[in-house]
Amino acid sequence: MDGSIFSRGKKPGPPTAQDIVTIAAHEQGIDEVLVIYTSKLEVRDWVGQRAAFNNHCSRPPLSAEKARLLLKEWSQCALIVAPTKEAFSEKLVAIEKELHKRGFYKAWAIFNESVCNETSHPTFEWLGIDIVSTLMKHKKNLTPPIPGDYQPWGVVLLE
Secondary structure (H helix, E strand, O other), rough: OOOOOOOOOOOOOOHHHHHHHHHHHHHOOEEOOOOOOOOOOOHHHHHHHHHHHOOOOOOOOHHHHHHHHHHHHOOEEEEEEOOOOOHHHHHHHHHHHHHHHHHOOOOEEEEEEOOOOOOOOEEHHHEOHHHHHHHHOOOOOOOOOOOOOOOOOEEEEEE
């Protein structure tokens, strides 16, 4: 016997949220998914404050303290780095919907767009997430973006 779980008569368990998000992302043409603990997201007050001054929005950003408290509702998240901006928001929502279909009802996509997006999804700025610092910690070959240049980056919160 080779010591694998199959040789011991055990069957593999159901797919995890991490499995599903990776497969769903691949189906959307996205090969780069990094799963981290939500506590590793860089949350800073300056991100939300910058958003508050740059946007005329009826939805003010959360303080870093409130954002950290909210993010504790999820244990992990998937950092998603797409190769192109084309239809990125739609792809991120498709990944979230696939997780919902598979029973992971708390999955929630976070966008890298303005605070006043027209969806029912939060943005990095609204939550005070410094996505550049977060990604630079976990993705070693990341080139920092030009300020104001939207990048096809997203997060899906996972239970």
